Amino acid sequence: MKSLILETRGLYKAFGGLTAVDKVDLSVEAGRITSVIGPNGAGKTTLFNLIAGVYMPTSGEILFDGKPLGTAPPHNRAALGIARTFQNVLLFDNMTALENVMTGQHSRSRYGFFEAALRLPKAHLEEETISLNAMKYLNLVGLGMYADRNPLSLPLGQQKLLTIARALATEPKLLLLDEPGAGLNALEKQSLSELIRRVRDMGITVVLVEHDMDLVMGIAEWVVVLDSGQKIAEGTASQVQKDKRVIAAYLGEEEAVE
Amino acid sequence: MLAKASDKWVWIVAGLLLVLLILIPFKWFLGPYTNLMIFIAIYTMVTLGLCLLMGYSGQVSLGQAAFFGIGAYFSAILSKTYGVNPWLAMLLGATATGAFAYVIGIPIFRLRGNYLAMATLGLGIIIYILFRQLGQYTGGPDGMAGIPYLSVGGFAFNTAFRRYFLIWGFCLASLLVSQRIVNSRTGRALRAIHGSEPAAESVGISVSFYKVKIFVLSAVLSSLAGSLYVHHLRFVSPQSFDFLASVVIVVMAAIGGLASIWGAIFGAAAIRILGDEILPRFENLSLLKSWDLDYLNIIVYGLLLIVVMVFMPQGLFVGMRDAFERWRLKHAQREAVT
Amino acid sequence: MSLDQFLQYLVSGLSQGSIYALVGLGFTLIYAVTKIINFAQGEFVMLGGMLSFVLMESAGIPMVPALLLSIIIAVVIGAIMYLLAIRSAKKASEVSLIIITIGAAILIRGIAGEVWGVDAVRPPFFTGEKSISFFGALIHPQALWIVGTTLMITILLHLFLSHTMLGKALKASSINPEAAKLVGIDTRAMGLVAFVLAAALGAIGGVVMAPLTLTSYQVGVMLGLKGFVAASIGGFMSPIATVIGGILLGVVESLAVGVDWGPFTSAYKDAIALVILLAILLIRAGRLAAEERGS
Numbered sequence: 048m049k050s051l052i053l054e055t056r057g058l059y060k061a062f063g064g065l066t067a068v069d070k071v072d073l074s075v076e077a078g079r080i081t082s083v084i085g086p087n088g089a090g091k092t093t094l095f096n097l098i099a100g101v102y103m104p105t106s107g108e109i110l111f112d113g114k115p116l117g118t119a120p121p122h123n124r125a126a127l128g129i130a131r132t133f134q135n136v137l138l139f140d141n142m143t144a145l146e147n148v149m150t151g152q153h154s155r156s157r158y159g160f161f162e163a164a165l166r167l168p169k170a171h172l173e174e175e176t177i178s179l180n181a182m183k184y185l186n187l188v189g190l191g192m193y194a195d196r197n198p199l200s201l202p203l204g205q206q207k208l209l210t211i212a213r214a215l216a217t218e219p220k221l222l223l224l225d226e227p228g229a230g231l232n233a234l235e236k237q238s239l240s241e242l243i244r245r246v247r248d249m250g251i252t253v254v255l256v257e258h259d260m261d262l263v264m265g266i267a268e269w270v271v272v273l274d275s276g277q278k279i280a281e282g283t284a285s286q287v288q289k290d291k292r293v294i295a296a297y298l299g300e301e302e303a304v305e
Numbered sequence: 306m307l308a309k310a311s312d313k314w315v316w317i318v319a320g321l322l323l324v325l326l327i328l329i330p331f332k333w334f335l336g337p338y339t340n341l342m343i344f345i346a347i348y349t350m351v352t353l354g355l356c357l358l359m360g361y362s363g364q365v366s367l368g369q370a371a372f373f374g375i376g377a378y379f380s381a382i383l384s385k386t387y388g389v390n391p392w393l394a395m396l397l398g399a400t401a402t403g404a405f406a407y408v409i410g411i412p413i414f415r416l417r418g419n420y421l422a423m424a425t426l427g428l429g430i431i432i433y434i435l436f437r438q439l440g441q442y443t444g445g446p447d448g449m450a451g452i453p454y455l456s457v458g459g460f461a462f463n464t465a466f467r468r469y470f471l472i473w474g475f476c477l478a479s480l481l482v483s484q485r486i487v488n489s490r491t492g493r494a495l496r497a498i499h500g501s502e503p504a505a506e507s508v509g510i511s512v513s514f515y516k517v518k519i520f521v522l523s524a525v526l527s528s529l530a531g532s533l534y535v536h537h538l539r540f541v542s543p544q545s546f547d548f549l550a551s552v553v554i555v556v557m558a559a560i561g562g563l564a565s566i567w568g569a570i571f572g573a574a575a576i577r578i579l580g581d582e583i584l585p586r587f588e589n590l591s592l593l594k595s596w597d598l599d600y601l602n603i604i605v606y607g608l609l610l611i612v613v614m615v616f617m618p619q620g621l622f623v624g625m626r627d628a629f630e631r632w633r634l635k636h637a638q639r640e641a642v643t
Numbered sequence: 644m645s646l647d648q649f650l651q652y653l654v655s656g657l658s659q660g661s662i663y664a665l666v667g668l669g670f671t672l673i674y675a676v677t678k679i680i681n682f683a684q685g686e687f688v689m690l691g692g693m694l695s696f697v698l699m700e701s702a703g704i705p706m707v708p709a710l711l712l713s714i715i716i717a718v719v720i721g722a723i724m725y726l727l728a729i730r731s732a733k734k735a736s737e738v739s740l741i742i743i744t745i746g747a748a749i750l751i752r753g754i755a756g757e758v759w760g761v762d763a764v765r766p767p768f769f770t771g772e773k774s775i776s777f778f779g780a781l782i783h784p785q786a787l788w789i790v791g792t793t794l795m796i797t798i799l800l801h802l803f804l805s806h807t808m809l810g811k812a813l814k815a816s817s818i819n820p821e822a823a824k825l826v827g828i829d830t831r832a833m834g835l836v837a838f839v840l841a842a843a844l845g846a847i848g849g850v851v852m853a854p855l856t857l858t859s860y861q862v863g864v865m866l867g868l869k870g871f872v873a874a875s876i877g878g879f880m881s882p883i884a885t886v887i888g889g890i891l892l893g894v895v896e897s898l899a900v901g902v903d904w905g906p907f908t909s910a911y912k913d914a915i916a917l918v919i920l921l922a923i924l925l926i927r928a929g930r931l932a933a934e935e936r937g938s
Contacts, residue, residue, distance in 0.1 A: 099507065125509035133507070139500030142493070150497045154509030156490055160518070163489030164482040170489060177490070217508050365738045367745070415928035418737040419680035423871055424924045427917040430868070434914045548864050552749055559742060600757035607750025611743050615732045618739040 052077040052221055052252045053098065057107035060093055060276075067093040069276035070107065075221070075269075080243060080253045082267035084260070086296055090276040091256040092134065095223050098254075099131050100124045112220070126154035130219035132210040134226045138198040144209055145194040148181040151216025155180075184212040188242060204235035211242065215251075222246060224255040228262045240266050264288070272296070330469040339465045341581050343537055346476035348573035350530035352557040353483055353566065354523030360564020361495035362516045364414075364421050368429025369554045372524040374436055374546030375402045376531025381452045381541045382442055391455050395532040399525050406524030410517040429551050436543040448542025455536045462536070472533050476570075479526055483566050486522075495519060499564070549603065556606045559613050562620025571622040579605065647779030652901040653894060654777070658786035658855070660893020661793035662688070664886040665848035666870025667877065668800065669841030671885045674874070675817035676830075676837035679740050683724065683748035685867025687842045690717045690751065691849025692858030693759055696766040706767065714846045720751070721842025725835050748863065755860035763859040769851075785855040792851045796844065797886050804882070809836065865913055872920045875927070892916060 053075035060068040068090045075081050083091050096102045098109060100121040109116045111127060119127070130151075139147050156177055162170040185191050188208040193201060198209055207227055214222055224243070228236050236259065243266055247253055257263050263270065263284070270287045272280040274296040280287055287293055330339040355369050379398030383389040389397075413424050436443050443449065454463045455471065462468045486492055494515050497505040502512050535541045544550075553576065561572025580602050587601070617624030669684045694713035698704045704712065724747050732743055769788050774781040804810040816823035816833040823830055849858065869892060876888025899915050 101503065101506075120511070121503075121506040122509050122511045125507060131507050133504065137501045137504040139497050139504065141496050141500050146493060146496075150493055150505070150510065151508045153490065153494055153497075158489070159491055160486060160522075163486050163491055166485055174490070213508060359738065363736070363738060365741055367741075412925045412928060415931065416924055419741060420924055420927065422682075422738075422741045423680065423868075424921060427868060427920045427924075430865075431914055431917045431921075434911065434917075438911065549749070552745060555742060555745065597757060597760075600753045603749050603753030604757065605753075607746045607748070607753055610746025611728045611750065614735065614739045614743045614746065615728065618732075618735055 050077045051075060051110075052112060053254070054110040054113075055094075055098070055107065056110070058094070058097060058104055058109065059106045060090075060097055060102060061105050066276050068097060068104075071273070071276070071278050073271060073278070075252060075254055077220075077252050078247065078250060079268045080247050080255070080266050081269045081271065082263045083254065083256050083271045083273060084258075084263055085273035088275075089273040089296075091273055092225060093276075094273070095131065095225055095256060098124075099129060099223060122154070125217050125219075128218070128220035129223065130214035130217045130221070131223040132207070132214050132225055132227060134229065136203075136206050136210055138206055138209060138213075140197065140199045142198075143195050144190060144198050144201070145178070145181055145185060147198055147209060148185050148212045148216045149177050151184070151213045152177045152180055153217075155216075155218055181212075181216055184215045185209075187215065187245070188212040189238070204231045204239075207231065207239070208242065211246075215246065219251060221252045221254065224253065224257075226256055226258060228257055228259040236262055326473065330466050336466075339469050341577060343465065343469055343472050344581075345570070345574045345577045346472045347530045347534050347537070348554075348557060348577060349476050349570045350479050350533075351527045351554050352561055352573045353479060353569035354526040355554055355558040356561055356563060356565055356569045356572075357483060357487075358519055358523045359558055360562075361492075361499050361519050362414075363499055364417060364516070365425075365555065366520070366523070367422050367426035367548075367551050367555065368432070369425075369523065369527055370546040370548075370550035371429040371432035372402050372406065372527035373531040373534070373550070373554075374432060374543070375405065376528030377535045377541050377546070378436060378443055378531075379528070380532035381449050381535045384536075385449060385452050386442070391453055391532075391536060395455075395529065395536075398532050399528045402528035403521050403525045406521045407517060410520040411513075414513060414516045414520065426548070426551070429546075430548060433543055433547050436546060443543070446543060448540060448544075450540045452535050452539045452541065454539070465537075468537050472537065475529065475533060479529070480566055480569070483522075483526075487564075487566065491515070491518075496564075552610075553606065556609055558620075559610055560621045562623030562626075565620060565623050565626075568620055568622035572620075575621075576606075648901060649898075650778055650780035652897045654780050654782050654786060656894035656897030657890060658783075658789040658893070659897060660873075660890035661789045662848045662852045662856075662866065662889075663869045663873040663892050664793055664889025665796065665844050666866055667873030667885040667889045668797070668882055669844045670871055670874040671877065671879050671882060672813075672844070673837045673841045674879050676813060677729075677834045679729065679744065680871070681838070681841065682741065682744040682867065683751060683863075684841060684845055684870055685863035685865070686748050686751040686755075687717050687721060687845025687863075688849035688852065688866045688870075689755060689858060689860060689863040690720065691846030692766065692853030692862075693755060693764070693849075693860065694846075695850045695853060696764045696858070697759065699766055700764075706769070710850050713850055714843055717846030717849075718839050718842050721838050722835060724751075724842075725838035729838070730831070730834070748867070752860060752863055759860055761859065761861075763857045764853075765857045766853050768854045783855060785851070789851045789855065792847065793886065796847060797882060800840075800844075800882050813837065865916075868920065869916050872916055872923065875920065875923045892919065895919070 051074050053073070055071055055073040058068055058071045058073070071094065083094065085091055093102065097104055100116065100119055100123070103118055111129060116124060139150065156173045158170045158173045182191065182194065185194055188211055190205060190209055190212065193205070198206055201209065211224070211227070227239055231239060240262060243253055243255070267284055270281065270284050271278060272287055272293050279292045279296060280290040329335045329342055351369060351373050355366060359365050376398045379401060380391060380394045383394035383397065384391040409428065413421065416424055437446050454461045456462060462471050494505065494510045497508070497510055498512050498515055505512055557572035557576050560575050561568035584598060584601055584605065613621050666684055666688055669687070670680065673679055673681045691713050694716055695710055698709040698712055699706060728743050728747050729740070732739060735743065768785050770784050772783065772785070774783050804814050812823070812828045813833050813836055816828055816830045820830050852858070870889070872892050873889030874885050876891060877884030896912055896915055900912050
């Protein structure tokens with residue numbers, strides 16, 4: 048029996064009268080790389096935001112590790128083990144690269160106001176663990192030598208790796224990557240693929256939304272296709288590529304572009 | 306190595322400043338300025354709270370004087386009318402102010418920007434009206450006099466010289482504690498929120514919780530400052546906590562700089578020295594002979610707010626510090642070349 | 644409360660509320676076009692009233708030119724404020740802009756205090772002070788001037804926004820600044836127009852109000868807050884909604900003062916508006932939070 052880390056049942060989201068996600072049933076198997084693809088406006092990012100808790104579904108539910116997430120806000124979901132990156136990067140430009148990753152350890156540490164104010168040993172010990180762990184994740188994505196740099200001084204490719212390190216520092220079970228390949232050159236995409244596989248090998252389930260088909264077909268072990276908010280197909284990369292509805296959806300988009 | 310050397314200088318400068326601070330109230334040094342320095346310490350604590358709030362939540366409160374006032378009246382009423390030990394009164398005042406800020410902060414911090422500013426402005430004025438109207442407790446518009454001194458055992462803080470050390474002790478402790486909080490896990494969370502709220506949420510930081518937390522911290526600092534204020538002056542009246550009082554705190558924070566802990570001293574000192582020492586001297590100029598000092602103060606505050614926010618929105622102190630850093634960096638590069 | 648008492652409070656609420664409406668219209672206009680809340684809005688009411696007094700009593704200028712001149716001076720000050728303080732703060736954050744307009748507010752207030760002193764003043768009534776009896780309630784002619792002026796201004800503003808090129812441009816840049824730019828509207832000039840109009844609205848309010856309620860250098864803050872309440876009741880949307888909001892606030896305030904509150908006195912009149920302000924903002928906050936999460 049395969050174990051499901053994430054499941055959505057009849058997930059439905061409308062903004063005003065506009066349906067963004069239309070009764071999507073999603074099953075994400077633990078320990079695998081799943082990719083959600085679809086034309087622009089298919090509802091991929093909305094689906095991510097529903098899973099991460101930025102939006103609440105209009106109807107339907109989301110189960111994480113077999114338990115319904117209900118109305119838990121994003122920060123609680125992060126603590127439960129759902130980490131994410133953003134399409135538009137969103138690094139903290141008021142701290143160093145290392146500190147950015149250290150914020151990821153927030154819900155894995157406890158000490159607060161009073162321990163800090165009185166400089167209790169607990170604060171010191173935890174702070175040491177936090178920075179050691181953060182350094183570990185920074186090295187994992189290959190940015191160890193840029194620990195003291197301001198994140199915005201790094202090229203886009205490295206900024207994206209940094210957001211992955213920050214997400215990994217939350218020690219997640221599930222990592223949601225929102226268009227990690229956008230804006231990267233071929234070489235950067237290759238190292239991104241390797242990193243995603245390495246993350247999978249650490250036992251972390253990866254779900255990515257991606258436009259770049261080469262990247263998706265290269266690493267995804269399961270592909271889910273959305274169109275106009277609905278799930279129209281799923282399967283392995285090669286199965287999905289042959290699916291008539293998928294081809295129609297993408298062709299339709301190209302026609303629309305022309 | 307360079308960093309280590311500059312660290313050493315920081316310690317030496319800090320040590321010298323501390324010695325200076327200790328020597329100021331002695332008669333043979335700057336004794337006449339003891340009172341001025343005490344007010345600088347008190348206002349530093351209030352400003353510090355607002356600097357933290359503005360710097361880390363990116364929001365402004367236009368009602369900080371209310372918390373200052375709640376602390377002041379708590380201490381005044383409990384210690385004078387009900388004979389409660391002043392230290393206990395101070396503690397109760399800070400606790401009550403913190404609890405009040407927490408309860409009001411949860412709904413109010415769902416607002417942001419203009420609406421939050423308006424809400425805090427309204428809240429501040431409501432509290433001010435209460436100070437005036439609850440006459441049977443607060444003494445109404447005339448205020449209360451004869452508030453007891455603080456004392457430890459048999460040692461009463463009944464001279465300005467003694468209170469100077471007490472109040473600066475509180476002030477430095479507040480600065481130190483804030484510095485530690487900012488450099489901790491909590492501070493990192495606050496900086497993350499300032500950087501990007503969605504990203505902060507995504508790593509498990511509860512944005513609303515931390516915003517309310519920093520609001521509570523700012524309220525508690527203001528309340529403690531208010532208690533020290535009444536035990537120093539032994540008098541309290543509502544005028545010290547009106548709309549303009551809140552604006553003065555904003556002026557000090559704007560000058561001190563957002564998110565800057567040591568800037569708070571700079572802001573409070575600059576405004577107090579300007580108001581108490583520099584502007585009064587202008588009264589003797591023939592040009593300004595007939596000018597009323599109260600309004601002159603307000604005019605200068607208004608100008609400062611506009612000029613600082615237009616040209617150095619991160620605050621005068623931080624702006625100058627950054628400019629100095631840039632100059633030093635350029636200087637160092639030039640030296641490295643030659 | 645007897646019927647004629649009720650009517651009396653209603654009438655005074657109407658005239659007071661008209662002033663809040665005029666201030667609120669200023670807030671709404673500026674916010675619609677620039678997304679700025681002008682914390683100095685109330686100061687223009689003060690300027691209108693004080694200037695009209697000074698021009699008539701000290702400078703001896705006849706009433707009609709004095710009133711017009713008061714409004715013109717206030718407008719010039721509004722334009723200067725926008726050009727020097729607001730426009731030069733390019734890319735300023737929302738908080739910086741709040742602080743800048745607060746700075747402008749207390750700068751205007753400080754100069755007014757310095758020049759005119761602390762005393763409350765009363766400019767002459769427009770048309771005497773022989774009250775008109777209306778079902779047992781006495782209506783002061785100046786109150787009629789206030790309500791009439793507000794009514795006329797609202798209609799004129801409405802006509803201006805929907806029937807003149809400038810008005811339409813203003814409306815367009817508030818609805819969609821990007822599209823407005825594309826069709827050749829100078830949205831930055833529209834900011835100036837909004838500030839100038841808002842200053843005029845405030846000053847007109849001050850000019851008609853001052854003979855009845857008196858005025859002094861420090862009335863700006865509370866009037867500004869109450870105008871903001873009016874605009875909030877109207878949701879910062881349409882001028883009509885803002886006017887209704889202002890009149891509603893004035894009437895509620897006035898009736899609340901008439902009710903016997905026991906230990907609470909009418910000194911809490913100002914607090915009523917502030918409590919309404921907080922209530923509206925908190926309801927709004929709840930709705931905003933729900934909207935953001937889309938539930």
